[in-house]
Amino acid sequence: MTWDIALILGIDGLANGAVYLLAGLGLVLIFSVTRVVFVPFGDIAAFAALTLAAFETGRLPPTIGMVVVLTALACTTEVASLVRRGERQHVFKALLTWGALPLVPCALAWLASRSGVSAWLQVAMSVLLVVPIAPLIGRVVFQPIADASVLVLLIVSLALHFLLSGLGLLFFGPEGSRTHALVNGSLQLGEGFSVSAQVLLMVGAALVLSGLFFLVFERTTMGKSLRATAVNRVGARLVGIRPARTALMAYACASLLAGLIGVLIAPVTTMYYDSGFIIGLKAFVAAIIGGLVSYPMTAVGALSVGVVESFASFWSGALKDVIVFSLLIPVLMLRSFMTRHIEEEEEEIDQ
Amino acid sequence: MKHVFARPAFLVGFFALCVALIPLLFSNFAVSLMNDIGIASLVALGLVLLTGIGGATSFGQAAFVGIAAYATAWLTTTMGFSPWLGLPFALTLTGVSALAIGLLTLRLGGHFLPLSTIAWGLSIAMLFGNIDALGRHTGLSNIPALSIFGWSLADPRAIYYLIWSLVGVCFWFGYNLLHSRPGRAIRGLRGGAILLASVGANAYHVRLSLFVTAALLAGLAGWLYAHMNRFVSPSPFDVRASIEYLLMAVSGGLGHIAGALVGAALVMVMKNGLQDVLPLLTQRAGQLEAVTFAVLFILILHFARGGLMGFVRRWMRAGASNLQNPSGMPAKSYPTALPAGVTPLPHRTLPPRGAPLLEVQGAVKRFGGLVAVNDVSFSVNTGEIVGLIGPNGAGKSTMFNLLTCTAAMTSGQVHFLGHDISRLSQRDVAKLGLARTFQHVKLRPHMSLLDNVALGAYARTDVGLVRAGLRLDRVQEQQVLHAAQLQLERIGLGDKAYEEAGSLPLGTQRILEIARALAADPVLLVLDEPAAGLRRKEKIALGQLLKKLRDEGVTILIVEHDMEFVMTLVDRLVVMNFGSKLIEGAPKEVRADPRVQSAYLGSVV
Numbered sequence: 001m002t003w004d005i006a007l008i009l010g011i012d013g014l015a016n017g018a019v020y021l022l023a024g025l026g027l028v029l030i031f032s033v034t035r036v037v038f039v040p041f042g043d044i045a046a047f048a049a050l051t052l053a054a055f056e057t058g059r060l061p062p063t064i065g066m067v068v069v070l071t072a073l074a075c076t077t078e079v080a081s082l083v084r085r086g087e088r089q090h091v092f093k094a095l096l097t098w099g100a101l102p103l104v105p106c107a108l109a110w111l112a113s114r115s116g117v118s119a120w121l122q123v124a125m126s127v128l129l130v131v132p133i134a135p136l137i138g139r140v141v142f143q144p145i146a147d148a149s150v151l152v153l154l155i156v157s158l159a160l161h162f163l164l165s166g167l168g169l170l171f172f173g174p175e176g177s178r179t180h181a182l183v184n185g186s187l188q189l190g191e192g193f194s195v196s197a198q199v200l201l202m203v204g205a206a207l208v209l210s211g212l213f214f215l216v217f218e219r220t221t222m223g224k225s226l227r228a229t230a231v232n233r234v235g236a237r238l239v240g241i242r243p244a245r246t247a248l249m250a251y252a253c254a255s256l257l258a259g260l261i262g263v264l265i266a267p268v269t270t271m272y273y274d275s276g277f278i279i280g281l282k283a284f285v286a287a288i289i290g291g292l293v294s295y296p297m298t299a300v301g302a303l304s305v306g307v308v309e310s311f312a313s314f315w316s317g318a319l320k321d322v323i324v325f326s327l328l329i330p331v332l333m334l335r336s337f338m339t340r341h342i343e344e345e346e347e348e349i350d351q
Numbered sequence: 352m353k354h355v356f357a358r359p360a361f362l363v364g365f366f367a368l369c370v371a372l373i374p375l376l377f378s379n380f381a382v383s384l385m386n387d388i389g390i391a392s393l394v395a396l397g398l399v400l401l402t403g404i405g406g407a408t409s410f411g412q413a414a415f416v417g418i419a420a421y422a423t424a425w426l427t428t429t430m431g432f433s434p435w436l437g438l439p440f441a442l443t444l445t446g447v448s449a450l451a452i453g454l455l456t457l458r459l460g461g462h463f464l465p466l467s468t469i470a471w472g473l474s475i476a477m478l479f480g481n482i483d484a485l486g487r488h489t490g491l492s493n494i495p496a497l498s499i500f501g502w503s504l505a506d507p508r509a510i511y512y513l514i515w516s517l518v519g520v521c522f523w524f525g526y527n528l529l530h531s532r533p534g535r536a537i538r539g540l541r542g543g544a545i546l547l548a549s550v551g552a553n554a555y556h557v558r559l560s561l562f563v564t565a566a567l568l569a570g571l572a573g574w575l576y577a578h579m580n581r582f583v584s585p586s587p588f589d590v591r592a593s594i595e596y597l598l599m600a601v602s603g604g605l606g607h608i609a610g611a612l613v614g615a616a617l618v619m620v621m622k623n624g625l626q627d628v629l630p631l632l633t634q635r636a637g638q639l640e641a642v643t644f645a646v647l648f649i650l651i652l653h654f655a656r657g658g659l660m661g662f663v664r665r666w667m668r669a670g671a672s673n674l675q676n677p678s679g680m681p682a683k684s685y686p687t688a689l690p691a692g693v694t695p696l697p698h699r700t701l702p703p704r705g706a707p708l709l710e711v712q713g714a715v716k717r718f719g720g721l722v723a724v725n726d727v728s729f730s731v732n733t734g735e736i737v738g739l740i741g742p743n744g745a746g747k748s749t750m751f752n753l754l755t756c757t758a759a760m761t762s763g764q765v766h767f768l769g770h771d772i773s774r775l776s777q778r779d780v781a782k783l784g785l786a787r788t789f790q791h792v793k794l795r796p797h798m799s800l801l802d803n804v805a806l807g808a809y810a811r812t813d814v815g816l817v818r819a820g821l822r823l824d825r826v827q828e829q830q831v832l833h834a835a836q837l838q839l840e841r842i843g844l845g846d847k848a849y850e851e852a853g854s855l856p857l858g859t860q861r862i863l864e865i866a867r868a869l870a871a872d873p874v875l876l877v878l879d880e881p882a883a884g885l886r887r888k889e890k891i892a893l894g895q896l897l898k899k900l901r902d903e904g905v906t907i908l909i910v911e912h913d914m915e916f917v918m919t920l921v922d923r924l925v926v927m928n929f930g931s932k933l934i935e936g937a938p939k940e941v942r943a944d945p946r947v948q949s950a951y952l953g954s955v956v
Contacts, residue, residue, distance in 0.1 A: 037462065145653055150462045151408055155601070156652050158410065158469075158594060163645030169638040281473070288466060318481040321473075328470040329455055332463050 004193060009310045015199040015268075017306025018206035022261050023283030024290070024298040025213055026254035030134075031292045032230035033243075033250040035150050036142055039157045041258055042280025043164040044133050048262025049271040050168075051109075052126040053177035060113045062171035063129050064106045070136040071102045077140050098139070102132035123182065127259035134255035135248045143244055161277060168273030176275075179266040202264050209260065210299065226250060230293075278321060282309065285328045291335060301331075370515050374508045383507045386579060388612075388619045389514040393572040395599040395611035396525055397565030402597070403605025404529065405561045406541040407457070408465040411472025412596050415566040417479055417588025419445045419573030424491040424583045425484065434497050434578050441577075445570030446563055448475075453562040458555060469590060476589040490584030497578045510579055517575070518612075521568060524820040525608045528564075531819030531828060535806045537561055539795055545757060546793045548777040549786070550871060551810030560816050591641070598648045604660025606797070613659050618644075684848040685801055685836040689829060696811050696830045699784055699872050701904060702768065704734035708875055708906055709754070709785075714763035716749050723749040725930040726763070731875065736897065736907045738917040738938075741927035742951055748790070750927065751879050751910045755787050756780045768874060782810045786873035788864040790880045796853025800844060800863060803852045805835040807870030838866040842896060858889030862896060869905070876900070878909045882916045894920050914951070918942065926950070 023041060030038040047063055054061040078094045105128040112125045141160060145152065183197040217223035228236040229246040237243060261279070262271075269275070282305050289301025305324060312323040374382050394412055402408045422444040423437030432440075456467045480488045496505035497513065504510040528534045536557045539547055544554035577583050586592075595618065603614020625643055629636035655661065689695060702708060709731040716724040724746045731737045741747050752758035754765060756777045765773045772780050781787075786807070794803050808831045814824040839845045842862050847855075852863060861881050868876055878897075882890050890913075897907060897920060911917045917924065917938075924941045926933040928950040934941060941947055 037466065141649060148652075151465060152652055152656070154462060154465055155408070155597065156649055159598075159645045159648040159652075162591060162594060162641055163649070166638045166642035166645060170635055170642070281469070284466065285470075288463070292462075319477075322477045322481070325470040325474045325477075329467060332459055332467050333455060335459075335463065 005314070007193065009314055010307060011195055011199060013307030013310030014303065015202050015306070016309055017303035018202045019261055019265055019279065020283045020286045020305050021206045021299050021302035022209060022257050022264075023280060024286040024302045025210060025295060026257040027280075027283055027287045028290060028292060028295060028298050029226070029250050030254050031287070033226055034138070034142060034146070034153075034247045036138075036153045037150070037157055037284075037292070038134070038254065039154075039161040039277075039280060040137065040164045041134075041254065041283070042276030042278070043161060043168060043274075044130050044255055044258035044276065045262040045265070045279060046271055046273060046276030047133065047168060047172075048126050048130045048259040049179065049266035049275075050172045050177065050262075050273065051129055052123060052179045052263050052266050053271070054172075055113060055122040055126060056119075056179055057177075058113070061109060061126070061129060064109055066167060066171055067102055067106050067129065067132055067136070070133065070140070071099060074102070074136045074139045075099045077144070081144075102136060105129045105132060119180065119182075123263050126263055127256065130259040130262065131252060131255045134251040134258070138247060138251040143247070146243070146247070161280075165274045165277065172273045174273070176270040176272040177266075178268075178270045179263075181267040182263070198267055202268075205260065205264060209257070210295075213295070222249060282324055285324060285331065288328060288335070289331050367519065371512075374511050379507055382511055384619060384623060386507055386511055386514050388616050389518045390572045390575050390579070391596065391599060391619060392518055392612045392615035393521055393575075394569045394596045395603065395615045396521060396608060397568035398596055398600040399603075399605055399608055399611045400525060400528075400537070400568075401561055401565040403600060403607075403610070404540075405537050405558060407558060407562065408597075409468045409472075409562075409565070410465060410590060410593050410597065411468040411475070412565070412569050413588045413590070413592035414472045414475035415445050415449060415569035416573040416576065416592075417476060417583075417585070418448055419570035420577040420583045420588070421479060421485055421491070421573075423574050424494045424577045427495050427578075428491055428493060429484065434495055437578070438571075438574050441574045442567055442570050445566050445573070449563045449566030450559070453559045457558050457562060472590050472593050476585055479585040479588060486584075488585060490582065492582045494577050494581040494583070496581060504578075505581075507579075510575075514575055514579070517571060521571070522608060522612070527822045528816065528820040529608065531824055532805075532809060532812055532814045532831065533557065533560070533816045533819050535798070535802055536809060538798055538802070539806050542793050542795055545777070546789075548757075549755070549781055549789075549793075550807050550867070551778055551781040553778060564816065594648075595644065598644060598651075600658075601648070601656075602651050602658050604658030604663075606657060607660040607664065610658050610660040617659065621647075683846045684839070685832050687833065687836055687840070689833050693826055693829050693833075696808065696834045696872070699874060701874060702733045704904070706733045707731075708733045708768065709908065710766040711754070712764045712766070714750065714753055714765065715761045716746075716753055716758065717761045722930050724753060727927065727930075727932045729925045729932065729935055731906060731908050733874075733906050734901065734904060735922040736901050736909060736920060738921035738924045739908065739910045739927065740912060740914065740917055740924060741933070743912065744929075745912075745927040745950075746930040747910050747912065747927055748879070749930075751877065754908070755785065755877060781871065784872070784874035785877060786868035786871040786875070787877045788861070788868055788879055788881060790883060792857065792860045792864055794852040794860055794863060794867075796851065798852055799849045800839060800852055800855075800866075801832060801835050801848040803863060804838050804866045804870045805831050807838075807867035808834050808872075810871060834872075835866075835870050838869045841869065841900075842866045856889075858885045858893070861885065862893065865896070865900075869900075874906065876905055876907045878907065878911075880911055880913075881909065882911060882913045890916050 023045070026041055027038055030036055051061040051063045075095060075098045078098045079091055082088065082090050082094055109125050109129045112121060137160065141156060142153065145156065181198050183201050186194040186196045187200060188194045217227060225236065225241045226246050226249060228239070228241055229243050233243050265271070283302065286301035286305050287298050289304070290298030308327060309320055309324050313320040373385055394416055398409065398412055419441035422441040423434065426432045426437045426440050427434050452471055456464060459467060479485055485491060496503055497510065498504060504513060529538065536547060536552045540554060540558060547554040547557065599614035599618045600611060601614070602617050603612065604610030622640065625640045626636065629639050633639055651658065707730050711730065712728050714724055714727045715722070727750060739747055739750060749758065753760050756772060756775055760773050763773065764771055767780065767783060767785060770783060772783065812827045812831055814827050818824050836845065836848060839848055842865060844859070844863065844866070852860065855863060865878070881893060885893065894916065901907060909917065909921065921938060923936065924938055925935045926941055926947050933946055933950060934944050
């Protein structure tokens, strides 16, 4: 390996790392607020990419159908739980928030697919269209079992991934697609060495978004209420924060991040209905480096995963994923040696 | 009196008969389906033991099936060996892989362990698809069928009896294992490592051996799979397949080994049904099948986490509140008369009454800048009850942890029976004869009183996993249960031996913890706030029990902040305040001491 190859691999790794960084932030956000290890994160990213591909080929994105189905499910769940609690007067409001709100992006996307809109608007619509997915799933699947153990939530989450990827296959079909580059051109860095504008866009977007993330968390009431729920759910409830609502916000933020990831990687990788899983899992490796709680350590982890992956693919393209996942085991061991083990009763599934 | 048809022995016999008759009565299709169910139930059995009972979730069980299947496939096709040599080869490879993975990951706490299983489960399945010798994504075909003395088992009806005999043996092994010394430790795993260490068991070793056992069950399934289908490819061994095995275990019921069989049958039958029905509805039947299973899994976890066996057990227990005792007979207690030829477990020789037993010298414990225990010295002599008291925050609990070696001392020494125990592990101290109870009761709520107490006698016997599974432990098992029953009688719960520990009121649970500690045949009993949360009557009963135990020669150190309870009970008191020893003496002297009064009530100055 020569220096310029190492440099190219390094840049490549940085671009991968940028994607894992965004995904990792979303995962940590959801986990810290809801204790759900959100495995379907990558699937949502894949859906965003496939939506954009559908827009580009002039088809109506199948995502609309998916969101409509989820909306119907969420409405049913919400209304049923209201009726069971005897709060019929809230039904109309619930129908408005759970029924009408998620359909807004669907209507916009439908309009956008009809008239030829600009490429950037298509990108924005693709992101917007997947934003309701995670909150709707959260309402239907996770809110009713919000107090279950992390383990139960994890199993549900993993089952959910298989559900979503199955739906992805049904709605999008088995074909892979790659979208047009969002930006063209490249930046010349010295002799015979350049960085494509798309890579710069990915790294830039990751930097800007994580900066925004930081600002929102440190400076806004919403960010503070999210942090409060993450620290202590009961305590947050005592000061007037509703954990169910903060959970929804976390899901929406994460969904937005997933959408952005989708449209950022769609031009550089061919995306299939199930491509998201591997992306999500690699972001997990990053998030676990941060112990599923620390954002800065997650960022470090994401960049390391990206770089390791890129060098591993140089060594053996077929085994690069094996290498990245095997990396998780030493990381986990290091973590378990570093953190002082606190004795707690093991979680029981069947209770 | 229970009806004869509801007895476990009858049900198992009836089930075995049905299984034996199926090939004679049904079509080839049904027999093949039964073969698949049998193989899957072996993997699910491993998961019920590991996840349901041992509390460690694995998302990588299919990978172990794959390792064994590929191992025997490679050995028999590429190397041309007999499939019967493939079995030891496959099991060895699976066992060694499981041991390596387990050694690396089983120390992980909480949700990190299941997350790591996704990682290696995925990696192993990917490896199969990328190794040339294993045929990459096309896999290995033309695997020879099994044959016995020239009689080929290629036909589904022929291999049927082999599969189901192995299923029978494995479930018998699993059942025996759960009702044995290692089984009690496995069922105790969810109580935490400290609980197991307090009875002299190593939670990490117990969990590791359980993990390898579960992997070997998966390995056996893999070997059968390879020689039944005679073709292996990577996809049946990926994470999706692992989830399917987990679905079997969860839908059948994680709390009971029969759940593995029920769940495997449920999932396999449904899978077949869906494969028949879905193509009529849609052209994308394969995808819908995955979607249906995922929905089903989520629904089960929402509404029926106990699985099908959970319902069955609730229904079976609707009449009687008693747990089933192994004989299936409605007995209330374990017989106190041992059969001829079985001697009771030997007892330790106790030091003479009045001899120094426990000596603490200059114990110091610092947490960063905070000195929780500051230069405390005292001793306990054989045959007395000593109380360690002090107001909240005096450092009693920290002192307790230092004595039992749950926490390491910053400086100082503890001598127990002449050994310096300050650097020993909690487990070694327990083995020396120091038994403890817990401030927050650590009983296994779904185990019977008898089993909970028998767990206390863990260190007195040495039956291992294999001996227990093969039922070669009966003499020791009788000795242990006999000893446990004696302790239950000693504390007055002898007629409730087969009730669930979780059904007892808190006061009785604390007393049960004392029985568990006594089952270890201890030299010294250390009690951590035994009166906390007890009602007045319960306190009186506890006090009487402790006095009775002292009269029988048990030495007791009691850490408590309830003055009234301790004053009437102990021979000597050690009072701590702000981490230091305030005074040591008889209850009367202590009560009269102005320093103690000001520590508890505040001083006038």
